[in-house]
Amino acid sequence: MELKQLTKNVYYTTHEERRDRPCLGYIRDSRYPVMVDGGNSPAHVAEYLALLAAEGLPRPKLLCITHSHWDHTYGITAANCFCLASEKTNALLNTMAGWGWTEEEMRKRVETGEESLFCDTHIREEYARPEEIQVRPADLSFHQEIALELDIPVRFFELVSPHAQDCAVILADGVLFLGDAYCSVPVGEDWVYDKELLAAHIAALEEIPFSLCVKGHHPPQTKAELLAELRREFSLL
Numbered sequence: 511m512e513l514k515q516l517t518k519n520v521y522y523t524t525h526e527e528r529r530d531r532p533c534l535g536y537i538r539d540s541r542y543p544v545m546v547d548g549g550n551s552p553a554h555v556a557e558y559l560a561l562l563a564a565e566g567l568p569r570p571k572l573l574c575i576t577h578s579h580w581d582h583t584y585g586i587t588a589a590n591c592f593c594l595a596s597e598k599t600n601a602l603l604n605t606m607a608g609w610g611w612t613e614e615e616m617r618k619r620v621e622t623g624e625e626s627l628f629c630d631t632h633i634r635e636e637y638a639r640p641e642e643i644q645v646r647p648a649d650l651s652f653h654q655e656i657a658l659e660l661d662i663p664v665r666f667f668e669l670v671s672p673h674a675q676d677c678a679v680i681l682a683d684g685v686l687f688l689g690d691a692y693c694s695v696p697v698g699e700d701w702v703y704d705k706e707l708l709a710a711h712i713a714a715l716e717e718i719p720f721s722l723c724v725k726g727h728h729p730p731q732t733k734a735e736l737l738a739e740l741r742r743e744f745s746l747l
């Protein structure tokens with residue numbers, strides 16, 4: 511994992527495939543530095559904080575969550591920030607906060623489809639002891655959009671997405687933190703896009719003023735590169 515700087519105030523840490531660790535963002539601020547996404551575990555968060563400290567960047571005080579999936583949220587407790595998420599994301603986090611982590615409970619969720627095999631496999635890769643998982647909801651939830659009046663304006667808003675029903679994105683300094691909003695979803699062995707949702711996602715992205723995007727599980731792209739890739743995916747559907 512590496513810390514990279516995109517603009518004067520915006521940084522991110524690189525993703526990792528084996529343990530399904532997504533990129534995490536950092537927005538520098540003199541009062542309330544922002545962490546984007548909570549990481550998949552206390553170990554992931556500890557690595558992120560160590561990279562910030564090595565660069566002399568202050569520890570984040572606010573945490574913005576892009577969606578409820580485990581790899582973006584199971585580090586919320588360890589991040590120990592004031593945490594913000596959409597109402598939709600928070601409802602899902604509240605449900606997950608009640609989950610048990612015995613072998614039987616984990617197996618049952620995969621059987622019923624409440625959890626995907628893809629996530630279950632990676633959770634076991636990240637956690638030697640899944641019973642140590644602690645999920646907690648955000649401290650503040652919002653509907654549609656919230657504006658953070660920091661040194662640079664930060665917009666945090668819901669965005670229609672083919673990946674999940676609760677996607678929200680963060681826009682700061684011309685950088686759009688997408689979380690997984692651009693991603694398809696795993697269906698069996700395949701990753702599949704819903705055509706209507708992808709069309710709506712592309713149309714929504716076209717209206718957002720950003721020059722670079724940070725993707726949850728891929729390297730950053732320019733707006734033009736992202737739109738070209740998504741339009742290509744759409745043309746294959």
Ligand SMILES: [Zn+2]
Pocket residue numbers: 577579673674690
């Ligand atoms: Zn996701």
